[in-house]
Every structure is written in C-alpha cells, then in structure tokens.
Amino acid sequence: MSASAALEVFHAAALVHDDLIDNSDTRRGAPSAHRVFESRHADSAWAGSAPDYGRATAVLLGDLLLGWSDELLDDGLAALPTQAARAARLEFNRMRTEVTVGQYLDILEERAWVAMPDDAQRERAERVVVFKSAKYSIEAPLVIGGAIAGGSPAELDALRAFGLPLGIAFQLRDDLLGVYGDPSVTGKPAGDDLREGKRTVLVAIARERLSSPERQLLDDLLGDPDLDEEQVRSLQQALRDCGAVDEVERIIAMRTEEANRALEAAKLDRDASIALADLAGAVTRRVS
Amino acid sequence: MSASAALEVFHAAALVHDDLIDNSDTRRGAPSAHRVFESRHADSAWAGSAPDYGRATAVLLGDLLLGWSDELLDDGLAALPTQAARAARLEFNRMRTEVTVGQYLDILEERAWVAMPDDAQRERAERVVVFKSAKYSIEAPLVIGGAIAGGSPAELDALRAFGLPLGIAFQLRDDLLGVYGDPSVTGKPAGDDLREGKRTVLVAIARERLSSPERQLLDDLLGDPDLDEEQVRSLQQALRDCGAVDEVERIIAMRTEEANRALEAAKLDRDASIALADLAGAVTRRVS
Numbered sequence: 072m073s074a075s076a077a078l079e080v081f082h083a084a085a086l087v088h089d090d091l092i093d094n095s096d097t098r099r100g101a102p103s104a105h106r107v108f109e110s111r112h113a114d115s116a117w118a119g120s121a122p123d124y125g126r127a128t129a130v131l132l133g134d135l136l137l138g139w140s141d142e143l144l145d146d147g148l149a150a151l152p153t154q155a156a157r158a159a160r161l162e163f164n165r166m167r168t169e170v171t172v173g174q175y176l177d178i179l180e181e182r183a184w185v186a187m188p189d190d191a192q193r194e195r196a197e198r199v200v201v202f203k204s205a206k207y208s209i210e211a212p213l214v215i216g217g218a219i220a221g222g223s224p225a226e227l228d229a230l231r232a233f234g235l236p237l238g239i240a241f242q243l244r245d246d247l248l249g250v251y252g253d254p255s256v257t258g259k260p261a262g263d264d265l266r267e268g269k270r271t272v273l274v275a276i277a278r279e280r281l282s283s284p285e286r287q288l289l290d291d292l293l294g295d296p297d298l299d300e301e302q303v304r305s306l307q308q309a310l311r312d313c314g315a316v317d318e319v320e321r322i323i324a325m326r327t328e329e330a331n332r333a334l335e336a337a338k339l340d341r342d343a344s345i346a347l348a349d350l351a352g353a354v355t356r357r358v359s
Numbered sequence: 360m361s362a363s364a365a366l367e368v369f370h371a372a373a374l375v376h377d378d379l380i381d382n383s384d385t386r387r388g389a390p391s392a393h394r395v396f397e398s399r400h401a402d403s404a405w406a407g408s409a410p411d412y413g414r415a416t417a418v419l420l421g422d423l424l425l426g427w428s429d430e431l432l433d434d435g436l437a438a439l440p441t442q443a444a445r446a447a448r449l450e451f452n453r454m455r456t457e458v459t460v461g462q463y464l465d466i467l468e469e470r471a472w473v474a475m476p477d478d479a480q481r482e483r484a485e486r487v488v489v490f491k492s493a494k495y496s497i498e499a500p501l502v503i504g505g506a507i508a509g510g511s512p513a514e515l516d517a518l519r520a521f522g523l524p525l526g527i528a529f530q531l532r533d534d535l536l537g538v539y540g541d542p543s544v545t546g547k548p549a550g551d552d553l554r555e556g557k558r559t560v561l562v563a564i565a566r567e568r569l570s571s572p573e574r575q576l577l578d579d580l581l582g583d584p585d586l587d588e589e590q591v592r593s594l595q596q597a598l599r600d601c602g603a604v605d606e607v608e609r610i611i612a613m614r615t616e617e618a619n620r621a622l623e624a625a626k627l628d629r630d631a632s633i634a635l636a637d638l639a640g641a642v643t644r645r646v647s
Contacts, residue, residue: 084422088418088422091418092414092415092419094411112470115471115474116473117470117471117473117474118469118471118472118473118556118582119469119470119556119582123382124466124470126380126414127380127466128463128466130376130379130380130421131376131380131459131462131463133418133422134372134376134421134425134459135456135460137422137425137426138425138455138456138459139456141429141452142452164426164429164430167426168423168427171419171422171423172423175416175419178412178415178416181406181407182400182405182406182407183403183405183406184406185404185405185406186403186404186405268406268407294406
C-alpha cells in the first residue's frame, strides 16, 4: 500500500511539473497546480507577478511531492526482506531517472525536430514514448510490485515483457486522445496536444504520408497556442485522412497483442493473469 | 563520502530550481542552468521559445538531481548499522521537506508582505531564515554526519545547538552579501537581492527604523528588476544609515557566540571542536 502511494505521489509530482512545463491550464477537469496558486495571488492584494508566483510554487510543490514519494516508498520497503526491498528500490530509482530524461526528450523533440532529418522523426518519437511513458506507466509499477512480492528474476522479466509493449500502446492511445479526446471525458481542452505542438508518433507518421504542401501546413499550425476551433478540426481531419490514425490504431493493436502473448508465455497464476489481461484491455481501449 | 556527495547534489538541485524561481541570470560567476539551456536553444535553429525551453529543462534537471541525491545517500548508508542509517535518513528527509517549505515561505513573503502587519515582518523574515537556510546549510549536514558516525542522541542534540544559531548567522551574512557583496567575489550582480525584492531580516529591521516617507521609497524601489546602479547605491546607503546593517552585524555576532558556547558545552573531542570552531569563523566572516 505504501509503495502504491509512493508511485501515486511520484506521479502527482510529475504532473505538477509537467503541467508547468507544458503551460497547461487544466488537469483532470480542474485548474492545474500553477494556475491554482496564480489565482490565489491574483485574488490577494500581493506584490509582484501572479504568474511568476504560480510557477515558483508549482516547482516547489513538485519538489515536495518528489521527496514525499521517496519517504513513502522507504516506509513500504522497511518491513521487507533486504533483497526484495533492494530490487524494488532499484526499479523505482531507474524509473525516476528514465521518466525525467524521457520528459526532457519530449520537450527537446518539440523544439529540435526542425533541425532533424525527416526520416529520423518517427524513431525519435517512439523513443520518447518508451522513456517518457511506457516504462513509467506500466512496466516499472508492475516490476516494483513483483519485486515487493519476492518475484524471481524470470518472473520480473516476464512482467517487463508484458508491461513495455502495453505501456507503448497506452501512450499511443493517449496521443490519439490528446488530438481527438472528448474534453468532457478527458478533462483537457480539445486539441491540447496540437496547440502544444507535441511531436508524437501520430504526427511523425502523418508527416511521412502527407504531400509536401500539406506537410508544410501541418508544421505551420502545430504548436501555435492560438489555434482556433476551425484550425483544430482541420488538423484533426488531415491526420485522419492521410491514414496516420489508422496506422497508430494498428500499432496499438499489435503492441497489445504482443503484451498478451508475453502474458500467456509467463505462466503466472490464474488470478494475476486475469487481472493483467483486464488491465491490458482497460488501458488500450480507454476514452479518458 | 557518498552522503557528502548526496548533500552536494541535493544542494545543486535546490540551486537550479532556486535560480529558476528567482529568475537569476548567474550562479558562481557563470550563467545559471536555465540560461545555459536557453542559450543552447537560441544558438540552434529550433522551434518555439528559447526562454520556455530553458525553464522547462531547468525544472527537469533539478528533478533529476533530486533523484540522484537520494540514490547517493542510499549508497552511503547501505554499509551502516540499521539504526545509524535510519537516523541519518530521517534527518535528510526532514531537511528536504523543511528547505522546500522554507523556499516557499521565502517566495510567499516576497509577495504577501504588503498584506501583513508591519510589526510581524521581522518575525516572518526570521522564520524564512531558519527554514530556508539555517537548518539546511549547517544543522542538518552536521546531524547527518553525526548520525552516520553513530552519535548518541545527546551528541546529535549538541550538534543541533551549535548548528542552528550558526546557520542563522550564515544566512544573515548571506543577506548582507546579497546587498553589499563584491560581484567579482560573490559571482552575482551587485544588489541582486534588491532587484529580486527579497524580504530579508535586514529589510524588516530597516522598515522599523526608517521614517514613513523613507519607508515608502524603500518599498517602491525594492523588487524593481530594472533598478539602475544609482538606485542600488541609494538603497545600500539608506539601509546602512538607518542602522539596520549594524543591527544585523550585532545579531550575527550574537548567534555566532551562541553557537560557540554550545560547542564548548558539547564536550566533543578536541579535533572535532577545533574543526567546528574554524567552520563557525569561516561561515560568519566570509566575503562570498
């Protein structure tokens, strides 16, 4: 329970910093942390800039949550045999470094893609998916849980073989929801990823398929924070018409299939297998 | 050695985030982290805003360093008896939370002081000193070292009784250097704290001593990022003429004396006592 709480609080820290970095106004249908503090400043007769105060507070709130996640994990691991505790801690540490580096690759890619060869963009976008999200959202939590339960190296490897492709499918679904998701369900404005200019696998595939003038239009619009609804709809249409959405759906199906095959090969006990198969269905077919 | 490295890397994380929060251009005579990454963006033909990229990267770099400081500490504590390791870890955890909350109180005070009663400002400024700096810079590292060495509760209390007043003296010296320090020695622009609008104990004491029109002028200038050299000099003069600088020097001397008395009462071994007395002299008389 403490280890789960540690992962949840770590995730909260990442979201607070992520919303700050992406300049997102909302999270789960409510104002993002930096906006909450910005409003608090604006509602008081305080000195200085409200946005600066919001940003500064969000940096510190994320730092506080990072520290607390670490303490929660230690509390959870304290009662375990040394070897299980050590394996779980190493996996948590690896996750913490990898997701931070993955986030960096993501923001780097948003900016540096213009200076990269066109034919490298899909591979670079896939690398972001693996580090920013796939390992962190599914693989690492499963392996941490497995290590806490005293899983053998072979069992932990089986969880990895299931978790990584499923995590990739999870993030590709997230990318589609970032462009096509229903704001009333996702809690984020429609087309948020288009205004933010995220260089997702979806975008990389579309750029391979579009004609040169269409690709130029995509590049011009993507990342413009002032896109209006009409422009968002036209981008949504262009990404669909070139077949990129179908291609991403195909990869999601393939990765999910890969995860399910790994699960069958793993020979885990029946209850665990059913729970993990349910998880695979839930994260790849979700709408929010 | 690993524990010392953990503290150093934690400190680096705090500085990266602190410079971002304070919008500082330089650190130790070189560009601050967010400015380094901002320049890297500006020097490349990348998309998007260079300052946004600099800020985002500094958030993530600080996060990465926070995680690594934690791993270094674990490495250092792994070989210790359980009780010593646990005591050192608890002190580190407490420090991590307290310094983050102290940083928050600092940025809150910079903005909220206008809405606070005048007679509470000195006490509020002293609270910032204790949490943002005094415990973190001297007390916690000493107690962590003491715990690692297997110090008794009484010995750790003695280190606290020495470390806290010395940490307060250290930060008050820092506040004076932030206003009067020589840029070629401190590595920061002259009057940086005045442009930033830090609500230090020095400023709180000056506000108690200045006439109403002088106080108004101080409040108008302090925190203006565009202060010119002439205005910086006039603020330096006003803080000195009202006796606030002398009063801060008096408190520094009193706190240093308090630390030294605690050191004498502690009956530590001779080498440790000499090293700590040297430390007390160094941190309170430093010029950078």
